[in-house]
Amino acid sequence: MPYFCNMKLSAIPKWGKAKIKEINHPLLRTKLLEMGVVPGVEITLMMRAPFQGPIAFQCGNTNISVRSEDADFIIVN
């Protein structure tokens, strides 16, 4: 899978890899920071629920799931 640049996390296909660039949602940013998801960290998109449902991405040794409308605020590089 290629690397994905300058796009929303919600747009990455399954198994796609990317690096977090910024999170434009204060609450989500803090919460993800506390879970260890910070700009620069590499993620892999692991799961996608149908009908624009939640997505799940792997970061380190953990899988984190967010709703896709929240994933719109996460920009990857």
Added chain:
Amino acid sequence: MKILLLGNPNSGKSTLFNSLTGLRQKVGNFPGVTVDQKSGTMTFQGQQHEIVDFPGIYSIYPKSAEEQVVYNALNALNPQEEPCIGLVVVDASNLERGLFLFSQLADLQIPLVLAINMVDLAERNGVEIKQDVLEMELANTPVVLMNARVGLGKDRLLKALQHQMEHGLKETYFSVSQGMIALEDISLQEQDAEKRFQKASELFHKSVITRTRSKEKSSLDGILTHPILGYFFFALILIGLFQAVFTLSSFPMDAIEQGFHWVSDYLSGLLPKGPFQELVCNGIIPGISGVLVFIPQIALLFFFIALLEDSGYMARAVFLMDRLVRPFGMNGRSVVPLLSSMACAIPGIMATRGIPNPKERLITLFVAPLMSCSARIPVYTLIISVVIPSKTVLGFVQLQGLVLFALYLLGIVAALTVAWVMQQVLRQDRRSLYLIEIPEFKPPHWRNILMTVFDKIKVFVLEAGGIILALSIVIWAVSNYGPTAERKTALRVLKQQEAYISAQNDERERLESSVLLEHSYLGKFGKGIEPIIAPLGYDWKIGIAIGSSFLAREVFVGTLSTIYAHAETSGSYRLKDKLLQEKKADGSKKFTLASGISLMVFYVFALQCLSTLAVARRETGSWRIPIIQLLLFGAMAYGGAFLCYQLF
């Protein structure tokens, strides 16, 4: 000394708590909120210590009601007056964020012990932790590598706790900020978090070697969260769960009822006849039986829910279902409580505790009783057999079965509609976020599962049981007592009747109890509400049966058979035939299609279940929600029944 058990979600905290306390634990609520507070005692070296298990958190600054509890408790700590130790449990595979939380707690100046749990899984993930480096850097904190599931490292942990109890050393490695930041100051919290994360990350890279392994794509997840197969699997699991709850619970439920029936019979022979004997044998003992009879369903349902949670499957189900229930103001986590309410609303409502967002939890808990539970089945089947002809439509569909299906569907539609309205009306908590971690699959830990089941039973019996018992004694009393003079006259009139004189002994008894019920306070209630329920197509007999249904809906059938004991029938003792043959004064049938459908619709909506009300009170902390449920669903039942009676 008090030990505070703190840590990330999915770090094996509950397993450690169970292993430290065994059965010496109690569940309650944290003050003012309905979040489980588990505490227990452990003894080592001759001294007893209290352990409090807090909800899993990623940070001490709360983003949900559950996390708020931890913040409040930490804020209220007073180490000078009441010394305590923080036992911080972190997942070895996710040490970086574990150290982040650890750093926040360290800066609160509480003596800490760092337990790095699940080291076996971490090793498999290619994580190697250098304990010596960690201990050197964190000079004032004992560090213990352990695997709580198998009890590995427990001795070392106890030693570390002992050490901290004696020395009370405070960790100074991080020192990012002192004390707590105000809850409202989000920007300062964020700055603090960034600095903290850098420090935690530094320490992490010093003390951990990660061999990057190309993680094989989990084939299990490929199936279980597949866009099509995943739903298929979830449906299979739910069907299995229902089958199990229905079929496996019926035997112990019968046994409980039979057993108490036997005790009541035995005692009624033993005690001298009189009001006390009646209270004990007909009021209290059946009341206790009515509480305990729910235990099999609660136990089975929570056994399966805990199994799904503990193995890691539940997070996948939540992930899959979230999109489907979101338009109704619910969360993926609402699905299992809602569907389990089709067996019984009581475990369903108790299971809403797993929903982190208060609004989503309230909506789920509120609409759960609208799902048709198994206690409605006897009512539905009786009325269907009376008013719906047994024939096939469209060539192969059984009409009676179709009606039963429609009633279930009506319940589901009503639940979703009420949920949708609530979603529009209620204010959203601004801090609400769907952000869940999907843990790795693990073989279930049976001890954890059994502890959950045990806790749920205990909470139900101790905290809802008393109210259920008290209210059922009230209903028993009003249906068994009435104005004495009136009852005597009525009995005298009965004894002069031809039907009574020619009847056998047990038939006479049936006739007597029927007359006594008619002239009881409940009978008065039934007659009193007749003008109100007449527009729905019911008479006072149905009124009595509806009143008695509050004990449990299936009591409807038994009450009707008592009332109809003296109904004239052409040779049939079946309740169904008696209902069919009853005539009004003008000779027309009393029990018509219209009144039957109206009655079934009434039972779909109405919240006629004391136990559900008592559990809703326990789970929301006040009578407000159960009273709103009772009134709203009562109004829906009345309106729906009225409409049906007028239409058909």
